[in-house]
Amino acid sequence: MLLRVSFGGVQKYIKLPELTFCDFLREVSLKFNIAEDRRLDIKVYDQSNTEVDCEVFEEIVKEFHGPFLVSLANEAPGNPQSTSSPCSIASEDTVILNFSLCDPAEEPVAAEGSQPKRPCRINYEAKALIEKILTTKPGGDRIMAEYAKTKSITDSTRRQLINILTAEMTETHGTSPPRSVKVMYAQGMVALFPYLEDPYSQNGYEHYYDPESGSGYLAWRLKTIQRKAAEERGPAVSKSPKVGGPGHGRTRPFTADKVLTDEEVECAIALLRHSADEETIREKMKVTFVYPTQSPKEYVDGVRLREHWITSHFNVK
Known part of the structure; x- marks a missing residue:
């Protein structure tokens, strides 16, 4: 006290x-x-x-x-x-x-068979915070008026109360507020509305947020907000290209970067016939890929070139 x-x-x-x-x-x-x-x-x-x-x-x-x-x-x-x-x-x-x-008018009358009382421990900073939120947000005045009249709130009013507070919490602290913030909001709720305390819990606010288990009305609503936010971000996130599959690691077909002149083709063929270097053979096969398809005679020369490349590349005799 x-x-x-x-x-x-x-x-x-x-x-x-x-x-x-x-x-x-x-x-x-x-x-x-x-x-x-x-x-x-x-x-x-x-x-x-x-x-x-x-x-x-x-x-x-x-x-x-x-x-x-x-x-x-x-x-x-x-x-x-x-x-x-x-x-x-x-x-x-x-x-x-x-x-x-505690305001004595807010305390339940002690009677035989009534719920046990706990020592009153009020976080006045948290109480002022919750009161400020409810007096400035739409629907907050109705919640406070209902509690003042009945000393309780209905389930629908409780859901509205949780929605208002979590909306303010996420707006100020993000969708993953620290535990201390959630505890303060829970403390403020039972400080402003003493009849909403749980007399059988250690602090009275655990059914709104329990820092030990991470459960409670505030925690559950925050998880819903986080899930919806993740779903909204999902389509906007670019998917990384898939790696692997049946064709992964295979060599792409040779395509000619440009059309060579006859002289350039002859030089490439001559080098191809007498070279045993794999990279050189691969490069010259690439630049002369279209050459064997120009005439029947050239096609035969192309077949011979490929046979020579295969023999050189795979050491086939």
Whole structure:
């Protein structure tokens, strides 16, 4: 539980591990360096200047929102004047407390057979974030009005709430927001709508987002958004050329880059007949590919050339 404390013109937050009067006095003393031997001098009053002691502290805190007036008596402990009205205490020894508590109207009435309560731990930054989103986005006011009237929301309203929050989340943080962002949104939801808490879970917001398992309404909606985004990007992504297949690795047919003159053809043939180099033979076969098809005689010469190339290439005798 967080308490805002103002002492000597300085404001600080103190955190109470348990809602007890002793813990309250100890934390105030530690935060403002009040001597331990003066801890018993601290007096707590409500707005009617009625003193609050350890017997009624917890009950008063649940019913009274504050600020509480805490005074540090100038007299030693046991002096009857130390119990005087706060108005008689020096201003520099006055501590004003603003209790940051759950609104009692928002808390379920404890009754036999009712759900167990957990200590109230509110992330006020997250609560303000969710409230800002709902008050600025279309449909958010209707969700808040429905909760204010019924202290609950229907399934369709819950889906709309999740859609609004995840849309804002992805717009600000992308389709894969960090876990801390999802936790903050879940905390803000149960802080703004206390009746939506799960009293049996550790923190009360796990059904909206559970950081341990990555599940919850927020997580499931984000996965749907991610899947749809991937489907939309799918057709636009160019597919890489396929590699392999029956024809992979085969040599393409020879095609002549240009038509040679008769003299160039004769030179190539002469070199082809007397060369044993594979690359040279391949190159000259390529440039003289169309030559054997020009006449019957040339066709016979072409056959001989191919036989010579095969003999040279595969060492066939």
